[in-house]
Amino acid sequence: xxxxxxxxxxxxxxxxxxxxxxxxxxxxxxxxxxxxxxxxxxxxxxxxxxxxxxxxxxxxxxxxxxxxxxxxxxxxxxxxxxxxxxxxxxxxxxxxxxxxxxxxxxxxxxxxxxxxxxxxxxxxxxxxxxxxxxxxxxxxxxxxxxxxxxxxxxxxxxxxxxxxxxxxxxxxxxxxxxxxxxxxxxxxxxxxxxxxxxxxxxxxxxxxxxxxxxxxxxxxxxxx
Amino acid sequence: xxxxxxxxxxxxxxxxxxxxxxxxxxxxxxxxxxxxxxxxxxxxxxxxxxxxxxxxxxxxxxxxxxxxxxxxxxxxxxxxxxxxxxxxxxxxxxxxxxxxxxxxxxxxxxxxxxxxxxxxxxxxxxxxxxxxxxxxxxxxxxxxxxxxxxxxxxxxxxxxxxxxxxxxxxxxxxxxxxxxxxxxxxxxxxxxxxxxxxxxxxxxxxxxxxxxxxxxxxxxxxxxxxxxxxxxxxxxxxxxxxxxxxxxxxxxxxxxxxxxxxxxxxxxxxxxxxxxxxxxxxxxxxxxxxxxxxxxxxxxxxxxxxxxxxxxxxxxxxxxxxxxxxxxxxxxxxxxxxxxxxxxxxxxxxxxxxxxxxxxxxxxxxxxxxxxxxxxxxxxxxxxxxxxxxxxxxxxxxxxxx
Numbered sequence: 001x002x003x004x005x006x007x008x009x010x011x012x013x014x015x016x017x018x019x020x021x022x023x024x025x026x027x028x029x030x031x032x033x034x035x036x037x038x039x040x041x042x043x044x045x046x047x048x049x050x051x052x053x054x055x056x057x058x059x060x061x062x063x064x065x066x067x068x069x070x071x072x073x074x075x076x077x078x079x080x081x082x083x084x085x086x087x088x089x090x091x092x093x094x095x096x097x098x099x100x101x102x103x104x105x106x107x108x109x110x111x112x113x114x115x116x117x118x119x120x121x122x123x124x125x126x127x128x129x130x131x132x133x134x135x136x137x138x139x140x141x142x143x144x145x146x147x148x149x150x151x152x153x154x155x156x157x158x159x160x161x162x163x164x165x166x167x168x169x170x171x172x173x174x175x176x177x178x179x180x181x182x183x184x185x186x187x188x189x190x191x192x193x194x195x196x197x198x199x200x201x202x203x204x205x206x207x208x209x210x211x212x213x214x215x216x217x218x219x220x221x222x223x224x
Numbered sequence: 225x226x227x228x229x230x231x232x233x234x235x236x237x238x239x240x241x242x243x244x245x246x247x248x249x250x251x252x253x254x255x256x257x258x259x260x261x262x263x264x265x266x267x268x269x270x271x272x273x274x275x276x277x278x279x280x281x282x283x284x285x286x287x288x289x290x291x292x293x294x295x296x297x298x299x300x301x302x303x304x305x306x307x308x309x310x311x312x313x314x315x316x317x318x319x320x321x322x323x324x325x326x327x328x329x330x331x332x333x334x335x336x337x338x339x340x341x342x343x344x345x346x347x348x349x350x351x352x353x354x355x356x357x358x359x360x361x362x363x364x365x366x367x368x369x370x371x372x373x374x375x376x377x378x379x380x381x382x383x384x385x386x387x388x389x390x391x392x393x394x395x396x397x398x399x400x401x402x403x404x405x406x407x408x409x410x411x412x413x414x415x416x417x418x419x420x421x422x423x424x425x426x427x428x429x430x431x432x433x434x435x436x437x438x439x440x441x442x443x444x445x446x447x448x449x450x451x452x453x454x455x456x457x458x459x460x461x462x463x464x465x466x467x468x469x470x471x472x473x474x475x476x477x478x479x480x481x482x483x484x485x486x487x488x489x490x491x492x493x494x495x496x497x498x499x500x501x502x503x504x505x506x507x508x509x510x511x512x513x514x515x516x517x518x519x520x521x522x523x524x525x526x527x528x529x530x531x532x533x534x535x536x537x538x539x540x541x542x543x544x545x546x547x548x549x550x551x552x553x554x555x556x557x558x559x560x561x562x563x564x565x566x567x568x569x570x571x572x573x574x575x576x577x578x579x580x581x582x583x584x585x586x587x588x589x590x591x592x593x594x595x596x597x598x599x600x601x602x603x604x605x606x607x608x609x610x611x612x613x614x615x616x617x618x619x620x621x622x623x624x625x626x
């Protein structure tokens with residue numbers, strides 16, 4: 001059974017078909033890059049997969065269960081238990097320190113555990129910066145806090161929207177190394193990007209254009 | 225839960241000036257609500273006390289009493305009244321039909337001189353027939369007033385040796401009466417024999433022409449009348465005004481009514497002011513919380529995708545609101561006790577209406593209400609704002625905040 005399946009999913013805003021009859025399957029442990037130019041529907045697809053938005057039509061099936069029509073409460077529970085999100089803009093809570101940002105995710109999942117949160121920060125190389133506020137961290141560091149927050153509850157799927165979009169090359173490499181490590185450990189990854197270098201490290205590359213999937217291929221250059 | 229409170233407190237600390245401003249608003253609201261509620265309750269208590277202390281259906285005073293030191297002024301404001309009806313007027317009064325009980329009262333003001341301990345209004349009454357002072361005295365478990373004894377109102381300072389000097393003679397204080405919220409609290413009471421002795425001494429010791437010209441043993445300042453069943457106080461009062469010369473008979477109902485009208489006017493104004501401030505505060509709080517939640521759309525969306533249910537986000541926001549409002553409200557409560565309560569005496573004299581503070585239990589209830597209402601208003605304003613925001617999908621909130 002696939003981890004995730006999109007069946008004829010469309011998202012329409014007025015006259016605009018942001019996503020048009022998209023079909024996609026993500027297997028457990030797979031690393032997929034969703035690529036395409038600006039306005040191709042990448043972020044819309046990401047929002048629908050993460051249940052941050054509902055499709056206008058079609059089905060989203062996660063672990064064999066259609067979650068399209070689930071209540072808001074069920075979707076929140078689904079988020080909490082199954083998905084870890086990494087944003088291009090990081091979206092850290094600016095009045096909480098790095099470790100508290102990670103602990104917030106624990107709090108809403110089960111219960112906050114500072115030791116575990118510090119371990120997650122250590123994993124992304126940020127243990128020393130745990131007591132700093134987001135405003136005291138660089139973009140790369142904030143993105144790593146965002147990744148630690150996404151990882152803390154051991155989700156089945158990590159969804160990353162342009163995770164290196166605001167980072168320099170050095171930080172981009174750090175983030176990609178973390179993704180490689182996660183993939184090795186069996187975590188499924190869906191990374192939305194317009195950056196070919198980020199796309200080319202994924203196992204499979206899906207291309208979108210004008211809301212339609214125009215190609216879906218295995219990456220022959222993929223290496224563990 | 226501790227972690228959630230920690231998040232709420234951190235957010236409050238992030239915007240200290242806004243939190244301070246909101247707390248000040250709530251403080252003002254609590255202060256106003258409590259002060260308004262205490263004033264209205266005190267006025268109502270005062271009216272009840274005034275009505276029950278009046279006792280009589282009709283009050284008769286000499287027409288010379290009009291304009292200065294009327295019975296209303298003596299009762300409400302403790303203003304001194306020194307006027308007397310002649311024995312002829314009192315005899316004529318006895319012949320009026322429809323009177324069941326009539327009881328004389330004699331007013332005397334002590335002098336501001338070495339012969340007297342203090343300047344107060346002294347009221348002499350007939351304990352056997354009295355219908356206005358005795359019921360009140362009975363509440364204090366006193367059944368009789370002996371010759372040479374006096375009773376003092378709640379606002380008269382109790383002397384250490386239990387004796388007060390009037391016109392060169394010491395009188396034993398038998399008891400201090402419970403508070404009525406009227407001018408009666410500032411007066412001293414005794415029986416007719418004792419006040420007549422005082423009046424004779426006053427006539428000798430002072431230059432008071434009014435006292436020297438009356439037959440003290442056979443005159444009175446006021447007569448309290450209860451009418452027989454089947455007679456209306458208004459008709460009997462009219463009869464008195466027609467047949468007894470140079471007196472004014474006033475049905476007590478009209479006296480109570482005039483006080484009640486004044487009270488309603490004051491209470492109405494206070495209610496309007498309090499209600500207005502509450503409404504204004506509610507609007508400001510709603511606007512502030514709407515701005516606060518709009519600024520935090522992205523944060524709520526992120527919390528939502530991390531697993532915070534709508535209820536959890538609402539709880540976070542209401543915890544912040546409750547904390548700020550509770551701090552503001554408790555400060556307002558403390559401010560009311562420190563600054564407003566000591567001013568009640570000044571307020572009582574400026575209102576010129578019966579004013580009796582409620583007892584401790586009622587004040588505790590009013591305090592609870594003055595804290596709960598502003599906190600509930602703030603929490604409701606916050607809840608309304610956050611519920612309106614979180615009804616949207618997280619993706620939409622993030623897009624709007626971008």
